[in-house]
Amino acid sequence: MQSTQLEVLQAALKGLQQGFDVTLVSVVKTYGTSPRPVGSLLTVCSDGSFFGSVSGGCIEDDLLQRLVDNPPQRVAITVYGESEKERHHFGLPCGGTLELLLEPLRGCESDIEALIDAISTRRTVTRTVVISGTDEDDVAPALRAWHTDDKPELRGNVWQNVFGPVWRLLIIGAGQTSRYLAEMANALGYRIFICDPRPQYRESWRVEDTEFIAGYPDDAVRELQPDTRTAIVALTHDPKLDDLALLEALNSRAFYVGALGSFNTNHNRRQRLLEHFDFTEAQVGLLRGPVGLPIGSKTPPEIALAVLAELTALRNGIDINAQLSGRDNTPADDKS
Structure with a gap:
């Protein structure tokens, strides 16, 4: 069996090659008890297909409907579980809150291929995405060699995730x-x-x-x-x-x-x-x-x-x- 990261990325690349809008969802912050750790991934295609998980099933149905009906056109942050009512509605455990990065992948085929190649050849890389916060184009994601102190984290408007071999x-x-x-x-x-x-x-x-x-x-x-x-x-x-x-x-x-x-x-x-x-x-x-x-x-x-x-x-x-x-x-x- 391949690593979950690799399978999510392969599903994303397949969706892009078939001409669908594809959104990569990343867990960037968690508060309280979290069903999935920071760095977890989910790929959602506009035809309704998906692969991966960011909550173990608590919010996926709602998130899938949102991303299929209205795929994001730019990088954005969305939060689940901000209120007690919302946490109860989605079944998030122990007061948990999830902060997610929604990233449209249209035009990112080469970037995804580079990540797949890194994992397949047993290299570990760090991928950085800058969230502009304006209507301007977001800064293109950047890949670099992984350092031992690198970890998945959101610092200000910069999201860094680590992609490693199986x-x-x-x-x-x-x-x-x-x-x-x-x-x-x-x-x-x-x-x-x-x-x-x-x-x-x-x-x-x-x-x-x-x-x-x-x-x-x-x-x-x-x-x-x-x-x-x-x-x-x-x-x-x-x-x-x-x-x-x-x-x-x-x-x-x-x-x-x-x-x-x-x-x-x-x-x-x-x-x-x-x-x-x-x-x-x-x-x-x-x-x-x-x-x-x-x-x-x-x-x-x-x-x-x-x-x-x-x-x-x-x-x-x-x-x-x-x-x-x-x-x-x-x-x-x-x-x-």
Whole structure:
């Protein structure tokens, strides 16, 4: 499955190519509880087709009717939930208010194509839109290379959004747990890669929308060249294979490196890395093991759910290590 950003932009480009008026809607500010974060996107075409979401369904019906019947001709801001009556009418939760940027895309085909190309080639870019506030033409959107302190935000009359590549997940091992993890991760927008040099596992893999990387796990990690939107999870239960992946993964830029097994298994693994491979305590500290959140998972689908819950927390900027300190958070059936 492709990232939501990419799908929204592809829907916008298709609408433009078919000659429709297309409006790109962006969440630029939220107050109170928000169903969607700042930067979320929605494409609306004048034929009534749409893709994406800015409120999880609270305001979409009203917004779609407005944008289909009367597409905006210039960049503008609209707000939902300014009054208690309006919040109640639209079902916005906990007093929430949404501030949205409405951007007509007619004539912006090349801009949208550039964004699609950036995401598809795993580049991250910042796109800026200036809201003129007059009847004059709005300043054309500008793209530039992303910097680490860039984030989606509205400053005065300047809206900045960050468009990045799809998230990637490299799974070491092609067993049953890996199958469930791959199927669930697809729904969350990951591009899935699998590595398993064992012929019987490789030949029995039947999960769609996944890509096999040939060779051993260390080769797979090097080939993938992990970046900060890449997660690596070792699930073979075979130290000879899992450790090969970890030797490369813990030296990479991957935002998540995890390994299946109990506390004892992972303690011994960390000791091996320290004693025999000259890893530092800081490097070994990056290893998430036991992998996944402590939800009492025992079956393969439950383990996959635990892993994706932890990945989702980290993607959203929540590190729960402190909350889990001292708990037996082994999500797998390996208690040895």
